[in-house]
Amino acid sequence: MSKRVKKLSILLVVCILVSISGINTVFADYPIFYQRYTADPSGIEANGRLYLYCSHDVYDPSNPGYKMNDITCISTDDLKNWTDHGEVFKASGWASLSWAPTVVAKNNKYYMYFGNGGGSIGVAVSDSPTGPFKDALGKALITGSTPGVNAPSGFWCFDPGAFVDDDGQAYVYFGGNGEGNTRVIKLNDDMISIKGSASQIVAPIFFEASLLHKYKGKYYFSYSTNFSKGAATIDYMMSDNPMTGFQYKGTVLANPPSNEGNNNHQCIFSYKNNWYIAYHNRALAIANGASSGDARTYQRNVCIDKITYNADGTMQKVNITKDGLTQLKYVNPYVVNEAETMAQESGINTEACNAGGRDVCNIENGDWVKVRGVDFGSAGATSFDASVASANSGGSIEIRLDSADGKLVGTCNVAGTGDWQKWVTKSCAVSGATGVHDLYLKFTGGSGYLFNINNWKFNTQASKIVYGDLDGSGDINALDFSLMKQFILGSITKFPSADGITAADLDGSGSIDSLDYILLKEYLLGKRTQFPVEIK
Known part of the structure; x- marks a missing residue:
């Protein structure tokens, strides 16, 4: 076991509040993960948790560069405390690198698409969001020779952004290093083979980080710009079609603070009916004392932000802070x-x-x-x-x-x-x-x-905890049932009883969800006399 590079106190993290022009801005958290350097996040909701899959930066001062060859997975159910699932995929065989993953769920499986450097794109699959992910093909899924790619000189075949539409049709968006170098191609239902030919999407000053998400029937193509107009930003376009008709709308995320004006890579996703953007900066490397230059460039950390939409569907520009997100629920210390x-x-x-x-x-x-x-x-x-x-x-x-x-x-x-x-x-x-x-x-x-x-x-x-008694009355009744419903719907964030959070976790899972609601209903209907948490 090798000791990591850091001994980090929160007092050492650079505390920067940046005002970005615009109104109705929203807020961010960074860093969210400290054990290892991570970047290029991809987020999905599964089993009531938010999972982020990230490039794993490993810095070699004698041979600096983006040497990422495995993927780190972390997850949370409260947006503040993150579970370290380790490295859930490692490139091998035909692929020596695994850059900028994207993960989607379909067919009761999880599919991870990754770049083998800038030369090709592979796919790995798992039965679980925490892996392990296994290479599905033993070769690249997409290359510069894939029909329709028509790769020009300098084309980067990387940064896949996978998207599954409401009708089940899946797409991969990819490409880099040129305004006309964005491509989209359909996937077959098996998710590990392509359908037809790739098409081109033209995005203003496009550089990398292709991504598509859908909100209220509209398709949003977001990406990182190049550096021709200053530090790279995350810009976006909108369309009524996932492959064509995109119209440029502007910048959703400026180059973040503590990023040295360097690259960025975003993922926009929903979790518990709210929308978020994950991305990276270099705050952790700076706080750990890394010197300017390569040591900061190649050691990044993941950040997360809340996205807000305007009435016309456009996205509000993000105002980045270090601790802007609200903890969704408190940790129950009385479970494992x-x-x-x-x-x-x-x-x-x-x-x-x-x-x-x-x-x-x-x-x-x-x-x-x-x-x-x-x-x-x-x-x-x-x-x-x-x-x-x-x-x-x-x-x-x-x-x-x-x-x-x-x-x-x-x-x-x-x-x-x-x-x-x-x-x-x-x-x-x-x-x-x-x-x-x-x-x-x-x-x-x-x-x-x-x-x-x-x-x-x-x-x-x-004896001091009466499970199901959420108002502290000492009795379990219809009022407690109403409070449970309001909490799950998000109408309230705490209960009248100081022990309400603990008393509402009826299955001892560490979270309050629909199963606890059902258990309380069964108790009030006389179908049970005690809760699972009392049996454990």
Whole structure:
């Protein structure tokens, strides 16, 4: 295991607020992921979560360049805490590189299209949004020789943007390095073969990052401009047809701050009935102390922003800030939470875990992870459990609130277990953790790697939580059912009871959704006498 480049405190992240001309602007978050350098995001909603697939930047100062040959996947259900799923695809065989992926779902599968550098486009497939994705063809799907591409000199066959229309027809948009170098081609129903010939789309000062999305019956082709008029921007066109008739509408995203005026790559998508744009800048490299030039150019980080549409369907221009998105829901500390789900970290890494998923590893003295917006309720936590492993002598987990040096509410001691993947549960008492706080798990100990952590969970006195009682009345009735419905519809974001968020999670899944609604309905109809969370 190799130690990563950074020991990052949030105080070191460059705090820049940029005013961009225009009215009705909206806001962004960056960086959203700290463990590795990522770029060129593609976003989809699946299983109630938002998944982003990103190029994985690996910088070699002796041979700088875009050497990305695997794809990183992260996901969230609250837009603040992101689960690290690791690298879900790696180029091999005919392809030595995997640049700028795009992922779509069809046929109960997930299809990933990627660039083998700037020379061709491949396709990989998985049964799960978290992979692993496997090369579907063992060769390129699209090249400069594909019918209709008619690649001119300098044409880049890369940056695929896949789109599946409402009628099931799928398309891939691609190309680069010239105003007339955008192409679109249909896919067959199998999603791994092409239908017919490619067509040309002409976009003003087009450079790269072809993408199509659809909103209220209109098709939006967005892309990165070249540098002929200054730093590259994300511009867009609109049409009533996915292949022709596009009319230029302007810029939706200026070149972001902390980007050195360099390249950008966007994805526009919906999640829980709101629209977002993901892209990248160089804020993480700058905060990590990377010098100007190649070290910043080739080490990027992913950002996310909310998109707002005007009444005529045009998109409002984004005003980029560092922390503009609202956390969609608080974290429930009284269910098992994966350690690799976090808002920020300092010093750690993650790795594949023999118990499934990933674990936090490479932990040294003073490292920490931050979990945003944890709701301990009014009763508060009484104890803390962590699944840990260590081939060394271990260390301690300091449980702190609101900062890495904030209020200490408990300390969990970790001894060696004999192996980095031999998991045991360690527990400690907790006092003073009530209400909503950012949770910091700060790791302390001697020299070298201390221990790994797979997951964690707080405990409270169960008698103080009445599951289904969302108004704090002590009873479960039709008012609680109405509150549950309002919460799921987004009409309210909290319950009258301070423990309402915990009390509404009736299946113990860590989220409040339609299944909890059904469970509460069954209880009120007399079809059940207790909830799954009470059985676990």
